[in-house]
Amino acid sequence: MEEGEHKINSKLVKMVKRIFRGAVSTCKEELACYAYDASLESSNPDLVAYPQDAEQIANLMDLAQREGFPVVPRGAGTGLSGGSVPLRGGVIVSLQKMNRIREIDCKNCLAIVEAGVVTGNLQEIVWKKGMFYPPDPGSAQVCTIGGNIAENAGGPRALKYGVTRDYLLGLEIVTPTGDIIRTGGKTLKNVTGYDLTRFMAGSEGTLGIVTQATVKLLPSPRSAGTLMLTFSDLDKAAHTVCNIISGGVLPTTLEFMDNLTIRCVEDYLHAGLPLDAAAILLVEVDGRKEVVDMDLEEICTLAKINGAVSVRRAVNQEERDLLWRARRSVSASLSRIKPAKISEDATVPRSRIPDLVRSLHDIARRYELRVAVFGHAGDGNLHPNFLVDIRDQEEMKRLKKAVEELFQVALELDGTLSGEHGIGYTKASFLENEIGASGIKFLSSLKRAVDPAGVLNPGKIFK
Numbered sequence: 001m002e003e004g005e006h007k008i009n010s011k012l013v014k015m016v017k018r019i020f021r022g023a024v025s026t027c028k029e030e031l032a033c034y035a036y037d038a039s040l041e042s043s044n045p046d047l048v049a050y051p052q053d054a055e056q057i058a059n060l061m062d063l064a065q066r067e068g069f070p071v072v073p074r075g076a077g078t079g080l081s082g083g084s085v086p087l088r089g090g091v092i093v094s095l096q097k098m099n100r101i102r103e104i105d106c107k108n109c110l111a112i113v114e115a116g117v118v119t120g121n122l123q124e125i126v127w128k129k130g131m132f133y134p135p136d137p138g139s140a141q142v143c144t145i146g147g148n149i150a151e152n153a154g155g156p157r158a159l160k161y162g163v164t165r166d167y168l169l170g171l172e173i174v175t176p177t178g179d180i181i182r183t184g185g186k187t188l189k190n191v192t193g194y195d196l197t198r199f200m201a202g203s204e205g206t207l208g209i210v211t212q213a214t215v216k217l218l219p220s221p222r223s224a225g226t227l228m229l230t231f232s233d234l235d236k237a238a239h240t241v242c243n244i245i246s247g248g249v250l251p252t253t254l255e256f257m258d259n260l261t262i263r264c265v266e267d268y269l270h271a272g273l274p275l276d277a278a279a280i281l282l283v284e285v286d287g288r289k290e291v292v293d294m295d296l297e298e299i300c301t302l303a304k305i306n307g308a309v310s311v312r313r314a315v316n317q318e319e320r321d322l323l324w325r326a327r328r329s330v331s332a333s334l335s336r337i338k339p340a341k342i343s344e345d346a347t348v349p350r351s352r353i354p355d356l357v358r359s360l361h362d363i364a365r366r367y368e369l370r371v372a373v374f375g376h377a378g379d380g381n382l383h384p385n386f387l388v389d390i391r392d393q394e395e396m397k398r399l400k401k402a403v404e405e406l407f408q409v410a411l412e413l414d415g416t417l418s419g420e421h422g423i424g425y426t427k428a429s430f431l432e433n434e435i436g437a438s439g440i441k442f443l444s445s446l447k448r449a450v451d452p453a454g455v456l457n458p459g460k461i462f463k
């Protein structure tokens, strides 16, 4: 399916309305709300449908294959790579009304949820029952489980607990050709047939529409402790990240903020962050209290050996909450500096973080851009945020070059284009640099096999 090839005519609109029993909108203002995600891309759909169940979506996919119009699944639209933007128009399938939690089974440590359940809601509800759903993207209060599966979302806790993929036991999926399939199930182990559950994790809405997921839960950790480590030197902070883990402590989270990030957050939140620091590390450990205390002690000693200028332990829940609120406020506080921020997520092996941070600041200096660097340093996943004004065309040209260089550097450092935001549309033209022409050929042959007419989320991952 080529760009701009299809427009949905009034006959098709009627057919789609029938499938969704009227739960469809063609209202211009409403469509405009579905033209965007959290990237800078935008394109209006022809209509938006609000399914109640998998069967309605299956009927839509069947019609789309026959008539050749695009269908784009959408959760909350917080994606950062243009994944849910309907580049070629067509039908947006908004999963937001399929948001029921169907079962919470504490004995077997699992939950069955519809794809539109908001991640933060699931976390909160299971927490009250003494259970824990670890994947915690920064957007958790808004984004959906379906979107998390499609992007294989991570977050600060990925260092210790892994990413969304690691919590999937089974899925209900509508295939691009309109079948409903169920993968996996309620068991922790399952090697029946190909591992389609994992196949869907990170498939960015191009291989099927997830309608329901069975997710693994853990017993909630008994206690937790937080540290803020302050450094006057970026390299020392970056080396400390490696040394903590190779020294034998695996924190729950190990987050990095550079000076610009610190200053923006402090200006916004007044949390007492050190304004003159080159970088801070926010570290959290969890588990039994004795172990938490021992781990925090070890980290403090190690940080001092590595040249930390100060080490602050949150002494109570209030202080802990404040430090994590500071981390969660990064996006909001950076947004006040310039009209737009471009959030990248090039990721490198942990030991290459010092090289990545140095290169990032060098790239920003050469292209005269402001960059704030923060992110999940424990797993090498930093988020350089370029702060720009999209009306300034000169600046946007420099940005484009800077981002290309950033991806190049990440690959040279044995890293990857994306640790968690996906390829979507924004990184599609760089994919070949990482996986080669034969990699693209293989991936596109898989896509063609499941979606022969190319109607499900066209223009994503592959250019």
Ligand SMILES: Cc1cc2nc3c(=O)[nH]c(=O)nc-3n(C[C@H](O)[C@H](O)[C@H](O)COP(=O)(O)OP(=O)(O)OC[C@H]3O[C@@H](n4cnc5c(N)ncnc54)[C@H](O)[C@@H]3O)c2cc1C
Residues within 6 Å of the ligand: 037, 038, 072, 073, 074, 075, 076, 077, 078, 079, 080, 082, 083, 084, 095, 115, 136, 137, 138, 139, 142, 143, 144, 145, 146, 147, 148, 149, 150, 151, 152, 153, 154, 155, 156, 204, 205, 206, 208, 209, 210, 211, 331, 420, 421, 457
């Ligand atoms: C402030 C902020 C902080 C963020 N922090 C993180 C972070 O820490 N970690 C992280 O990994 N990401 C983060 N993100 C990115 C984003 O929130 C995640 O990628 C999230 O998983 C997207 O979920 P969503 O429901 O908004 O999906 P959408 O943006 O609506 O869609 C994302 C992709 O998933 C597809 N999709 C959506 N639902 C389905 C479905 N049911 N079946 C099949 N495909 C589907 C869409 O077609 C699209 O390709 C952040 C974003 C913002 C704005």
